[in-house]
Amino acid sequence: NAGVTQTPKFQVLKTGQSMTLQCAQDMNHEYMSWYRQDPGMGLRLIHYSVGAGITDQGEVPNGYNVSRSTTEDFPLRLLSAAPSQTSVYFCASSSYRRSTGELFFGEGSRLTVL
Amino acid sequence: GQQVMQIPQYQHVQEGEDFTTYCNSSTTLSNIQWYKQRPGGHPVFLIQLVKSGEVKKQKRLTFQFGEAKKNSSLHITATQTTDVGTYFCAGPWWSNFGNEKLTFGTGTRLTIIP
Numbered sequence: 001n002a003g004v005t006q007t008p009k010f011q012v013l014k015t016g017q018s019m020t021l022q023c024a025q026d027m028n029h030e031y032m033s034w035y036r037q038d039p040g041m042g043l044r045l046i047h048y049s050v051g052a053g054i055t056d057q058g059e060v061p062n063g064y065n066v067s068r069s070t071t072e073d074f075p076l077r078l079l080s081a082a083p084s085q086t087s088v089y090f091c092a093s094s095s096y097r098r099s100t101g102e103l104f105f106g107e108g109s110r111l112t113v114l
Numbered sequence: 115g116q117q118v119m120q121i122p123q124y125q126h127v128q129e130g131e132d133f134t135t136y137c138n139s140s141t142t143l144s145n146i147q148w149y150k151q152r153p154g155g156h157p158v159f160l161i162q163l164v165k166s167g168e169v170k171k172q173k174r175l176t177f178q179f180g181e182a183k184k185n186s187s188l189h190i191t192a193t194q195t196t197d198v199g200t201y202f203c204a205g206p207w208w209s210n211f212g213n214e215k216l217t218f219g220t221g222t223r224l225t226i227i228p
Contacts, residue, residue: 033216035218040123040220041220042120042202042218042219043204043218043221044218045215045216045217090156090157092157103157103159103204103216105156105158107155
């Protein structure tokens with residue numbers, strides 16, 4: 001049971017570089033989302049998707065792009081990394097579409113932007 | 115958008131003491147979820163409460179949903195070292211597109227003094 005798989009686990013970028021955080025789930029979940037976690041800030045929603053081809057913004061979408069071409073994959077793109085994007089990123093999925101039930105989280109990707 | 119506040123931010127208790135964390139929403143919630151995140155780990159779903167005034171127990175953990183469905187609490191009786199971690203509440207709110215997103219509280223970090 002792989003569940004939600006995130007890659008890479010660790011990444012160091014220089015300001016202005018671009019990269020993609022990968023997220024894949026094998027549970028046939030329609031709902032997928034990206035959160036960032038910073039000390040004292042809890043988990044903040046970046047983008048989410050309720051199915052292939054459908055994405056929407058969360059609380060902190062600026063500087064991030066997403067797309068959902070398949071049910072399984074939901075990559076998060078940083079077009080021009082900034083130090084403020086240093087954080088731990090979590091991908092999460094749920095079997096619900098219109099209502100978020102139990103979220104299953106990946107193990108996280110720790111990103112440092114210098 | 116919706117705000118979910120959690121108090122306290124930190125709690126240090128002696129092993130065997132009780133622990134409580136409180137969650138307050140700026141809006142009425144259709145349901146509330148609780149998650150636990152161990153140090154260095156990812157959030158793991160604990161429970162979902164749906165009904166006004168609902169109380170649910172999981173061994174030493176007691177979860178309550180307020181009558182007005184705007185607040186919730188998690189109480190742990192006789193804490194053990196395995197209870198160490200950060201506890202998050204999360205409440206759903208609706209986007210302009212009619213999709214439900216999950217907003218997390220800032221979390222309460224519990225440390226246990228052996």
